[in-house]
Amino acid sequence: MSLKVVGTSVRKVDGLALAAGGPLFVADEIPRHTLVGRALRSPHAHAEIVSIDVSAARALPGVYAALSHHDVPRVAITTAGQGAPEPSPYDTFILDKKVRYVGDPVALVAAETAEIAAAALKLIKVEYRPLPAILSIDAALAEGAPVIHDEPEAEMPIPVHYEPEKNICAFVDVASGDIEAAINAGDHVIDGTYEVHYAQHAPIEPHTCAGWLDQYGRLVLRTSTQVPFHARRITARALGLNVRQIRVIKPRVGGGFGTKQEVLLEPWVGALVLAAKRPVMIELDREEELVFSRTRHPQRVRMRTGYLADGALTGTYMEVHSNTGAYGSHGLTVMTNCGSKTLPLYRRGEVAFRGTTVYTNMPVAGAYRGYGGTQASFAQECQMDEIAQHLGVDPLALRQKLHIRQGEGSPAFAMLGEGKEGVEQIVQSCGLAECLKQGAEAIDWYGKRGKPGDGPIKRGIGMAALMQGSSIPEIDMASVTLKMNEDGSFNLMAGATDLGTGSDTVLAQIAAEVLGVSVNEMIVHSSDTDLTPFDVGAYASSTTYLSGEAARRCALKVAAQIAEVAAVELGCDAKAIHLEGGYAVGPEGRQISLARVGAISLYERNQHQIGATDSAISHSSPPPFAAHFVEVEVDTETGLVKVKKYVAAVDCGRAIHPALAEGQVEGSVANGIGYALTERFIFNEWGKVQNGNFGDYRIPSAEDMPELVTILVPTVEPTGPYGAKSVSEININGACPAIANAIYDAIGVRLRQTPFTPEVILDALDAKARG
């Protein structure tokens, strides 16, 4: 199969429009007289609202709406932005009579200006009855702990373990066999506990949502969402409307990384629009985005692994404690993904997984690129190095010996699903061996490892191997609509949600490949719940794999319709026609341009709209694989860790657009390095985050970034469109373990807790010196 469009780095279809600074984002184009919406937020980590009075705010000139929990429907929802029924608890209200973390919304106002809105918030009188706050996983599970979700409405919409009276948001306990016997069959047993911290996605565009009532009285929400269809459904439930009464438009989105899967602003804006009868926009400020939107689940991951003297693993027990914060968004599934996105990577013998997700009075966690894979890869990949060190073997060689191969499965695939049992899988494409080989060469693994140097600045080399998935099997669905115009161009309408990822371009490439045209013939529109077909949205590394497959199938249907029209014109059988270079080509070189086919179909003969909609569901979630290698410098006097070089070798199947795939890798790696070294919340004793700004929550800047080498190792995934798998999430998972392993190589200190700040390094060196 010779590919013309797929596999080439065509110009991104929205690239120039974005670079020209056009009105593409929510805040760039809003109706006239749009009001400014703002939230009043709780100063308490845990409190009952004894009374709340918004009347003075409502009376302020220029204020059009002021809402407390008395003024909005009391319907429990989850903001998680997942398919229905969600695997996250219904434990959230538009506004509630209780607050559960510092920053929980208490009231909403809509006013003519930001200044009036701020003044109105000050006029709201709230009487709180503070409650004891839970600020750690252990405190949540302690006997007699205060109950965070004591409201009677809290429930899990699917039949899984949910025990809010014990602050347990989710619990899973599964095993492939007799795990104790398997672990004890090893010559050695290693038992390690690894902890990862809070972090935030930090899209440069904060969550932004504008809403208004259209001329038919329908609620229109133009919003920076990853999940327009789920946003419509969840907002309808929260407001007591029918889905048909809401239209969700997703314009360009300024980055999401998971946090814009959360349906945070849409119900608020809807409530304010319905109350004010005027357009309203809410734009989170930076502190709200960093602390009060959604975050990565902090976790404690214990791994107990039995292994033989030759390195073979006999069994692994993984135990996860996950902190979901005040609400249970993605509390179950991030936790189960800890196992399903790591354990299959190695031949482990028997595996067992036990996970507990707890509520605390801390910032709310949610979906974040990596989604459990990030957290548990830190544990797994540090432990692999520890096993190698104990056995005195090269950690790279140990991974090369043990990693999963094409044709192999893992009990962890079927053991762990997302709210139900998982799906048994055999890996049908695996380029990990090549990733390990090429990555090691690029970092000079054998030349540089184990040579920390003599000066105060020590050098170290470390690595990690990684896997993720592509879509949620037997749950996700994507659709694409194509219609043909009389100039031979096509409208491609996708529910898939390009949030900067380039999926509009990737879908256009796939359809163009099938139809034998260039990407210039594709006019892409995403997404609008009134106009584009259903797609679950941008999450779970699903868009290229699943929406791409929908685009391919849809284009095949359209190609068949084109062939029917062309066959009459060319006087041949439709089956003898193929599409190439903008023409329908028949036998003996007879051909007709697609523009002619389009014109005939619309104006001349047997007129009809050439077009189709098709959908794809996933039956498996083929893992992409990666091997990450890093070179660090550790300053033993200041404790500063500096990444000098980072190599990411990645098997994402066939890269539909190699440069965009590289961009996904590079952005993920940068985010991973920030997570490992500088990004963290600093809490005060009351559970308030003290550093909700970019000055003190440091994400990497251009000068912070090391030399970054991306290697795409091509494979062909038979179930993916043109052999594609996912690429966007996996590469955030490597930095924490690879850097920890490199720090060990540099200074001989094993760090089992992130992040690796100068204080942590100096403390560890002190502890080592004291023996």
Added chain:
Amino acid sequence: MIVEFTLNGEAVRWEMPPDTKLLDALRVQGLIGTKQGCREATCGACTVLLNGRAVFSCALLLAQAQGGTVETVEGLGSVSDPHPLQRALVDASAVQCGFCIPGVLMSAKGLLDQDPNPSEGAIRRALNGNLCRCTGYVKIIEGVTLAAEEMRRRV
């Protein structure tokens, strides 16, 4: 108050409240290419050139533009006639979500106006105030380097 300055090569005279931020003034006037990402002078999405220097327009008053020249992304080029920097960033696949890109472009233009042949280090320094969460900066730096080459060829 009334503020007179040169905006993207044209003389303008804007009347706005004295505490109006330059960022808000631009956006109210329809120049929405300049983005708001933090309003705290930390993300760089609102970067414009004031008298040739890259500045955070969220941290400046409109009044500070009095008598000066302001350049924004709208002055660079358009979809049909892009500036070499705009074209190069797109061709380098440096534009993912694109929200930071107008600010990146203005910082890069400020640099190339001063130094048509910058080193990679100089590019990183010039862009250090422009946070990007999507790209890891690799392709942004490639794009600015490409644009500099292209602009040197044109001169």
